[in-house]
Amino acid sequence: MATWIRTIQLSVKSLLLHPLRSGLTVLGIFIGVASVIWLLAIGEGIGQKAQQQYASLGVQNIIVRTIKPSSDEVGDAGYGLTRNDFVRLVATVPTIEEALPIRVLSQEFRHKTRHFEGRLVGCTPQYAEVTALKQDFGRFISDADLDGERNYCVLAAESSGRLFPSGNSLGKQIMIDDEFYVVVGVMKPRAPSAGIGGSLAAEDFSRDVYVPITTLWRRIGDMVVVTKPGTFQRDINEISQITIRVDDRDRVLQTADIVRNTVAQEHTLADFGLTVPLELLQQAETTRLMFMLFLGMIAAISLVVGGIGIMNIMLATVTERTHEIGIRRALGAKRRDITRQFLVESTVLSIVGGLLGILGGLSCRHLSLLLRRALEHWFPTQMEALPDLVRTIEPQLVSWSIPLAFSISVVVGVVFGVYPALRAARLDPIEALRHE
C-alpha cells in the first residue's frame, strides 16, 4: 500500500515536471469525458421532451379524428367520423373503456355588443379531465346537461374575459348561432400545448367555449356554411374527433387496429386518421436509444483520441526518460516496477482528465443555457428559425453517464499506457544508463 502511494506521489511529481505537456494530455481526456456526459445529456434531454409530448396525449388513449378530404372529393356530402361510427365502436370493441366524441367548430360568440371568434367545442363531461383543463368558477358540463341537450356552456378564461370584461360571467347568457346559452362555469387559463387534438401541433384552448355535444348536434347541426368572398361552401361533419381510452395499456396497439378496421368499413374516403400516442412513444424511445448510441459513439471516439494522446505523450516520455529508467533499473527497479510507474503515470493523467471532465459534464445545464442566450443575442433570426425542440433543448444529466465516462477514462489511461510502459520496462538497463 505504502509503495502504491509512493508510486503515485512519484508519478505526480514527474508529471508536474512538464506541466504544459501533462496539461494538454489531460485536456484530451477532459474533452472526451465531458463530451460523453454532455452528449448523453443532450440526447436524454431531447428524448425526454419528445416522450413528455407523447405521454401527455395519454399512453392508454387512441385518438381517431376527422381529416377533411379535398372539396371536389366530398362534394356536398358529409365527411369524417359519424355518430354511427361512434356507436359502432362503443358497441363492438370490448377493450374500449371510454370513448369521448368531440366536435369542434369555428364560431362567433356574442354577449350584448361584445363578440369574438373562437372555438366552439361540443364535448362530454370527461373532456376537461382528458385535456387537463382546470375549473376556475362554477362547474364543467355534466351528464345531465348531455342527456338533456341543455343550452349550457362553459367558457375558457380568455373567452370569459372577452365577453365579460368586468368579471363574473356565471349565470349570464351568451349567444351562439342565434341561440342563447347559459354560462355555468369558467376554466382556468391553460398554456397552449401539444394537446388531445390528435395532431401534435400546439392546441390553443384560450378562446374555447364548451357545450354538451348533444346540444351542439341538435341546435347547430352538422352543417357549417363557410363563406368566402365569391363562394360559399358547406361542411357536413358529425364528429371531429373520438378519444378512446383502452382498458389496458398492453391492448392499446391491438385495439387501435380493430378501431381502424371498424371505422374503415363504413368509409370510402380517406377522411379519418388515427393517432396512437403509445406507438409514438415507443418510436420516440427507439429514436432516443439510437440517438444516445450515436452520440455515445461520437463521445467514445473522442475518448479514444484522448487515449491516443496519452499513448503519444507516454511514448515520448519513455524515450526522453530512458536515462532515468536506466538509473532506476541500476538502483534495483524490477521490470514490473518500471511498468507500474509508467502505467500509474498514464492512469493519473487520465483520472485527472476524467475528474475534470466530470466537473465539465456537470456544468452542461448552465453552460448550455449560457450558450443558448449567447446565440439568441448574436443570431436572433437564425435561432428563431430553428425548430422548438432544438431551440429549447435542455440537457438532462444521465446519472449513469458519470461513472461510465469516468471508468472509460481510467480504462483508456491503462490500455493506452500499457504499451509505452512495457516498452520502458523492456529497455536494457546498461543501454538505458548509457543513453543521454
Add this chain to the structure above:
Amino acid sequence: MPTTSTFAAQIHHLYKDYVLGGETVHALRDVSFDVPLGDYISIMGPSGSGKSTLLNLLGCLDRPTAGNFLLGEDDVSQFSDDELAETRATRIGFIFQSYNLLPALSVVENIEVPLYYSGRLNPAARARCRELADMVGLGPRLEHRPSQLSGGQQQRVAIARSLVNDPRFILADEPTGNLDSKTTSEILELLARLNAEGRTIIIVTHEPDVAEQTQRTIVLRDGQILSDERR
C-alpha cells in the same frame, strides 16, 4: 580456507562474449579475483580492455557468459532478471561518473530510491537517509533538487544513496571524472573515510591519481587481468 562470508565478492573464471555484427567479441576472458570485506580496489585499463563489461557484471546489470560471481554465498551468474534487480537494490551501492540522480526528486528522496525498490521504505529507514545526508555534509540541503547542487554535492548525494542499503560493496564508476581537482580530493577523502569505517569499495577509473588512493589495483588488458597488485 576462509569462509565465503569474509569476502564481499568472489569472481571465478569469468567470461563474457558479445556478438557484434555476426562476430563474437570476447570482452572478458577468464577473469578471477576475490574481494575481501573491507578492501578498497581500483580497476584500471585502457578503453576496450573490458573494464566496463566487468563493471556491468560486478554491478549485477548483466550476466556472464561463463564463470561464477559469488556475492556472499549466492552465485549471481545464475540469477534471473528480477533477482538481479533485487540484488542491485539490496546488496550493491552504485556511484556513477555523472551522479545519475533523479532530477524530479529532492536530495533525501534520491537517497531513498533503493529502499523504495527493495520495499524497505519505513520511518526508520527515512531517518537513516537523513543521517546519511548529514554524514556526506548535505544535512541543510535535504529538500534541494539535484539541479540546485554543485557537481561535488551531487556526487555526495550519490554516495549517500549508495550506502542506504548497507551494501556488501560500493561500486564506483569514474566517480571523480566530472569533478575539478579540489572536489575530486574531497570525494576521494570521503571514500577513504568510508573504507576506513569498514566499507568495501571498488572504483573503476582510468586516472592513476585516483588509483593511487586505493589499497589494490587490478589492471585489465584485452579482457584479461594484466596485474593485481596491493600497495
